[in-house]
Amino acid sequence: MNLKRFFKMILSKTILNKRYIPFFIILIGFIGLVGLIRFKPTVIGDQSKYVPPLVETIKVENRDVQIMVKSQGEVIPRTEINLTSEVSGKIIWVSENFSSGGTFTKGDTLIKLDSRDYELALVTAESNLSQSKVALQREIAESNIAKQEWDKVSDGEASDLALRKPQLAQANAFFAASEATYEQAKRNLNRTSILAPFDGRVRKKNTDLGAIISPGIPLGMIYATDYVEVRLPIANVDLSFLDIPFDGTLIELNKQPQVELFSKIGNKIYEWSGKIIRSEAEIDPLSRMLSVVARVSEPYDRSINEIPLKVGLYVNANIFGKKFKNIYVVPRHVISNNNFIWTTNKEGILFQKQVEVLRTENDYAYINSGLNSSDEILITKLGFIINGMQIRTN
Template sequence: MKTKILPLIIITAAFLIAGLMSLLKPDALALESPNREVAVTTKVIDKSQIQLKVKSQGTVQPRTRTMLVSEVSGIVMTVAPQFVVGGTFNKGDVLIKLDSADYKVAKQRADAQLNSAKAQLLSEQARSSQAQKEWEMTGRPLAEAPVLALRTPFLAEAESRLLQAQAEVRQAELKLKRTVIRAPYAGMVSSKQVDVGQYVTIGTRLGETFAIDFAEIRLPMTGKDLLKLGWNTDPENQQALTKNKVQLQGMVNGKTATWQAELVRSEGTIEQSSRAQYLVAQISDPYNIERRADRMPLLIGSFVQALVLGKTINDVYPLPRNALRPNNRVATVDGDQRLKLVAVDYLFEDRSNYYINKGLQGEVEIVTSGMGIMVNGMKLKPFNSENPVKLP
């Protein structure tokens, strides 16, 4: 009997103890409700006039590159001091001279043949004139005279020999002139392949040069980039493209340098691998031959960054990229310092900003800092990033 009652007694005692503990527990401390304002960083933006800019890059290349080859055969007699890799020269400078002795002899031989042909022509003209007079003495019309009687074929042959002799002289002069290799333009030597004493034949490569009056940079562009520049395939529009200025930036001897260039043309094709179109920027006097104090030389082969000035757009808001929320919304601060989400649309974008053309009106204070859950009307505590609060 006692065994059956004991568990009931234990259960009853446990309920009593639990009830007493519940009645005797202390009251919960009332905590003050936290501040519900959300601290955010803001920035005030307004409509602006923006000149779009496009960034690109490329390698500096010569506008004109030439492989010098020999047009005659002979031994290299002299090489100009400036005909070395890196040497500069002006248009018309003598770079290489070949042995011209054989060509001078050929020229004398051609002159002699020319004099002989002239003499033969004079002799045949005299004979033809005498034959004509003799025929006239017969009293018959000159039109009835046989061509052999008037020596007409012999006169024509003498005239042809004169023309041939003149051509031989001209050819001899050309070959003699070609023993002197002159610079076709002002430029620089990029490779040298012959030297004094070497025998060269027709077609032998002597060296490679490039012009230094202008240099070019091929700039890859996407479709969006071309839209910012206001470019299309119309020929008239491509002429207007040349007004776009380009700022180049690169390294010279470990220092950053800048140069001014301009767009001159489009290559008119799309590269298969990258699907990019190439515009060509041109810079004058890349090696600073004019010795301008405010300019560093831009060497061929240098890699440069390019900033191309595009078209100007009006009445757009420059919105920092981190301020555009999902679904093309912007978090703004209203007059009561509450959150207002506004749907917007942008016209262009770059690496720093979206340029908003729809959705915003007047001067707007936008939230630029990150936020978790955003609910219209939530209380904000804005801190303007342009005028930060100084902590004590």
């Protein structure tokens, strides 16, 4: 009886008698297992041997680091005012430097007004002052004579009127008023020349030759150029890395952190050095961040700066923050979301270490605990990785 007839007979009996179905299934499975064992494919070589992946590692070393806090802001003048006149008059002369973008130094005459009326007023005030001075001297003499005459004719106490004290007081008052009028006239005459209050530049010019102006009318906008400032907002996570007070007070000169400002102009990046001089005392209501103020001295001095640091320029900033000792600097991508790092021992076995991340900057992370100087960390990204995994290094 061949195998085909055997199965046919078994199948027919199984169909006729359902009690044999379980035995038939077991028999089929047994025959299949025997066939797999007997006819299994021949293994060429030793393909079952595990080959550890080839990876790259680096040895970590601790060092001292200084945190760099990044920000950005707009260059603003330390002082900016409307240039105004304290007296009224007609403009008869305007300096060629008093134009948009023009420069000037402290004390330079920017505008002159017609001074003839003020010269006449000064002459009148000077005449009145001379008359009141003579009147005061005369009254002093008459008061002394009155006292002497009284002493000759009476031993009693004389009244103020008899001693001409009211007249003397009036003469003193007239003289003081005349003196004040003279000083005011002299000041008004001097004010017909409008002088620059500081070294600076003209942002905007609002008037010109021939205009009649009044006190308080803006003649132009000017700003100081001895130094400029940059308001730099600081993220909340970065505040603890700045070694400055945050109460708005001016920082002591020897404790002012250094700041490097830079901006791309054309195809070149330019840099300027400055200092952080204070923080602002309030949180910005829009950004919800606290800002610090950087100061750059002599921003237009070409002997110090390659190009001037002009008002209105938008700059990036690197602020020199706190210094930390014994910090491990590692590539940022080697740290998992739970602050684990894969390290390897001398036998090439991988294992995890949990670390404390002080800060991340650009492509690097600063580790202040969890690593040792002898550790080697895995920097190759693997698709599958577990504790105790064997690796190879190059």
